[in-house]
Each structure stands twice: as C-alpha cells, then as structure tokens.
Amino acid sequence: MTPSTGNVLDGWRVEEYGRSGDGAPLRVFLPAGDSPPGGLLLAAQHGEEGATALLVRRILERVPARESSWAVVPVANPDGLLNGTRQNAAGVDLNRNFPAATWRPDDSFTFPPGIEDERRVPGNRTNLSSPGTHAGSEPETQALIALVERLRPPLVVDIHSPLELLLPRGAVPAGVTEALASAANLPVVDDVGGPCPGAFDDWLVDRGIPALVYEVEHAGLPALCARHLPGLVSLLRQRSPV
Numbered sequence: 001m002t003p004s005t006g007n008v009l010d011g012w013r014v015e016e017y018g019r020s021g022d023g024a025p026l027r028v029f030l031p032a033g034d035s036p037p038g039g040l041l042l043a044a045q046h047g048e049e050g051a052t053a054l055l056v057r058r059i060l061e062r063v064p065a066r067e068s069s070w071a072v073v074p075v076a077n078p079d080g081l082l083n084g085t086r087q088n089a090a091g092v093d094l095n096r097n098f099p100a101a102t103w104r105p106d107d108s109f110t111f112p113p114g115i116e117d118e119r120r121v122p123g124n125r126t127n128l129s130s131p132g133t134h135a136g137s138e139p140e141t142q143a144l145i146a147l148v149e150r151l152r153p154p155l156v157v158d159i160h161s162p163l164e165l166l167l168p169r170g171a172v173p174a175g176v177t178e179a180l181a182s183a184a185n186l187p188v189v190d191d192v193g194g195p196c197p198g199a200f201d202d203w204l205v206d207r208g209i210p211a212l213v214y215e216v217e218h219a220g221l222p223a224l225c226a227r228h229l230p231g232l233v234s235l236l237r238q239r240s241p242v
C-alpha cells in the first residue's frame with residue numbers, strides 16, 4: 001500500500017454543495033479541470049456507517065485529482081455522523097427520503113447499528129426512522145439531488161455497511177461491477193433482502209443514472225482498507241469508467 005499523504009490532498013477542489021439541518025457543510029471533492037465527472041462516489045449517507053467516510057478519505061489521499069475524473073462526497077449525512085445515528089438530525093433516514101417512485105410515507109424499520117449477522121432476521125428490524133414529511137423533504141437530500149442534477153454523473157457508487165455485497169441498479173457497466181467484485185471478493189446480488197422505498201439508488205434509476213450500492217462488512221478501518229481500497233482506488237483512477 002502506498003504511504004498516506006497526511007492531511008494534504010493532491011489537487012482536489014473542495015466545494016460546499018449545501019448545508020445539513022444542523023448547519024454542517026456538505027462537501028464534494030472535485031477533480032482537476034472542468035470536464036464532466038466520470039462518476040460520483042458517495043459515503044456515510046447513514047451516520048452510523050462512519051467507517052465508509054474514512055475509507056473514502058483514504059481513497060482521496062491515494063489518488064491525485066489530476067489522475068481522476070470522479071466527484072467524491074465522503075460524508076452525505078454529517079449530522080448523523082456526528083450524532084452516531086443512521087438518521088439525520090431530524091430523525092429522517094435520508095436513504096428513504098428521495099423522491100423516487102418507490103417513496104412511501106410510512107416509518108421505515110431497519111436493523112439496529114452493529115447487530116450481529118445471525119440476528120439479522122426480520123423480527124429484529126427495530127430501528128425506526130421517518131422517511132420525511134414528504135419525499136425530498138430534507139436539506140441533505142435536496143442538496144444531493146441538486147448536485148447530481150448539476151454534475152450529471154454517468155455512474156454513482158454509494159458506499160454503505162455492513163451487508164458485504166454489491167448491488168448494481170440500472171445499467172451499471174458489467175466491467176465495473178466485475179472488477180470491484182473481484183478485487184474485494186464481494187458477491188453481486190440483485191436485492192438486499194427487503195424493500196428500501198425512497199432510496200437514493202431508486203431515485204437515480206428513475207432518473208436514468210446507473211447506481212452501484214457497495215456494502216462493506218463490519219470491520220475496523222485497517223481491514224476495510226486492505227480489502228476495499230485496491231478496487232476502489234483503481235476505479236477512481238479510471239478517467240472514463242462508463
């Protein structure tokens with residue numbers, strides 16, 4: 001593994017694309033030049049999945065901006081990350097708040113953070129979230145929608161934990177999915193075992209943008225980096241992945 005460059009990122013432009021409900025900046029890291037991005041990589045839409053934000057930070061440290069065409073959002077839900085909650089500061093699960101055709105007004109049930117694999121059975125989906133007062137109600141959701149509309153990425157990779165799988169949605173290039181699956185030894189699935197109404201990837205597919213949900217496992221950062229950085233760094237170095 002190449003050495004980290006500490007706090008200095010090589011050439012990435014940081015832009016604030018909005019503010020969270022509690023006023024935290026929502027930041028996107030953009031590559032050099034003004035060309036349309038080759039893709040959008042996103043993490044920590046769920047605040048209790050903080051390791052995904054750190055994993056993405058490690059990618060930014062390893063790929064100079066001039067060698068990438070990707071836009072990168074390391075923390076889509078900063079209030080949830082700071083509070084240690086899946087939801088944003090208003091108690092909304094952002095990944096149930098997008099104005100996709102699937103959005104529903106009912107509260108959503110998910111597994112509690114950190115639940116052991118063997119307890120992942122439907123009866124243990126006891127973590128209750130609001131999907132928002134209406135589709136697209138949350139400032140983080142609105143800002144991300146505006147960012148996607150502006151950048152029009154040809155592919156979005158949305159990192160979550162802890163399901164340890166790849167879920168391609170829409171016309172994700174098979175080569176991208178296969179390369180990531182092979183690099184990290186991850187299974188490719190066609191559903192995650194339960195409905196996710198109003199999910200970001202549902203909205204992206206409605207808009208004709210392919211999305212790859214990339215779920216890492218429960219693990220510490222060194223183990224996550226060892227397993228997932230090679231494929232993700234390689235993806236970010238591709239200037240035209242689609």
Ligand SMILES: [Zn+2]
Nearest residue numbers: 046049160161
């Ligand atoms: Zn998640």
